[in-house]
Amino acid sequence: MNDYRDVRDHRRCSILRYAGYGIGWLMDDSTESLLWSAQRVLESGLESLGVHVGSPPPAHGLAFLEAKLTAFEGQLRELAAGRSADDDVAQWAAGAELLLRESALVRNDLLTRELGRRHEAMDRVQKALQRLRRATSVDELVCSIPYEVAGLGYDRALFSWVDQMRWITHSAHSLSGPEEGRLFVQVGQQRPFQHLRGLFEFEVVQRRATILRQGVRESAHVHPELIKVTQSDTYIAAPLVSGRAVVGLVHVDRHADKDPLGEFDRELISVFCEGAGIALERIRALEGISSLQRDISRNSDSLNTLLEKLGQLPGARTSPGPEDQQGDVVSVPKAQPSFGFDSMLTRREEQVLELLSRGLTNGQIGDRLYITEATAKVHVKNVLRKLGVANRTEAAALYRQ
DSSP states (O other), rough: OHHHHHHHHHHHHHHHHHTTTTTTTTOSHHHHHHHHHHHHHHHHHHHHHHHOOOOOOGGGGHHHHHHHHHHHHHHHHHHHHTOOHHHHHHHHHHHHHHHHHHHHHHHHHHHHHHHHHHHHHHHHHHHHHHHHOOSHHHHHHHHHHHHHTTTTTTTTEEEEETTTTTEEEEEETTTOOHHHHHHHHHHHOSSSSSOOOSSSHHHHHHTTTOOEESSSSSOOOHHHHHHHHOOOSSSEEEEEEEETTEEEEEEOOOOOOOOOOOOOHHHHHHHHHHHHHHHHHHHHHHHHHHHHHHHHHHHHHHHHHOOOHHTTTTTTTOOOOOOOOSSSSSOOOOOOOOOGGGGTTTTHHHHHHHHTTTTOOHHHHHHHHHHHHHHHHHHHHHHHHHHSSSSSHHHHHHHHH
């Protein structure tokens, strides 16, 4: 019994001694001081109560500490509810209540700071999406995505295309420098391209949902070559959706000595990718309108050329016009029609011809245009047929002329 009273008195004195520091000593405007105050509440309170839960380091962040403080307050309430007529116990319980109030104040400050941080993060997302909407081409957009994502507070970001369930890396950004980003892209472009089946990213494509995965470094469900380079243990993967299909993937992670990725990060990247998908659809729609306008112009030119040729056929009647003194119809000079590649090739075939003229193989053309090698081969055959040439060399020479 005496031993019990000694332990009880020690706890009571510790709680009252800590409570005597005052609430003002805990409060400060800086996040660092706020984290320190929260940890001090936990360390002193738990030590006084003899509860060995352990105090988290600052790297665990505001949300983690807030949860710990909430659990700590629950323990204090249980103790405060056990007060009795015993003056010593009542005094000890009163000290516990005082500590409870101080813990609640710190926790509320943590919540306020966390809400402010989230508001600032959403504001950064909106500004990043505004910059993305200024892109004038698909390539410009997807090259900007990793840079904008990293600006939201992440160390590394990677954008990849999804083509027939194959993972094809395209662009990356790393706070460690451009060399690391280029290495990520090169590793992900090694042939054969990594198939998504069996990987965590398969769920992203199937469900069109953003995922947060932790403890993945030794997992068999990650990209085997990329994980060797990134050494990531926790990452977020989000889908870039165009229409109803997932056309790309966005990956982000953070160094181990910083706040770990959490559910709010997952939601933040999801919102960003939704906005990026809308920007992608807008650019594709504008490119489709431009392509349609070019097709209309080509068809109009072809129709005019055909009408001109029909007007020169023997016996063809022309529209009434001024006549000379002999009654013959005066012919009106017409401009010679221009006959170039744009009058016979589609926009995609023009792109193929331009790459072909540089000496690129079908596989390289497919990589540049994000199509399969088989599709690129079909386009090349159509180009050769329409130009009336026997091989790629002749087509390239004709293009350069």
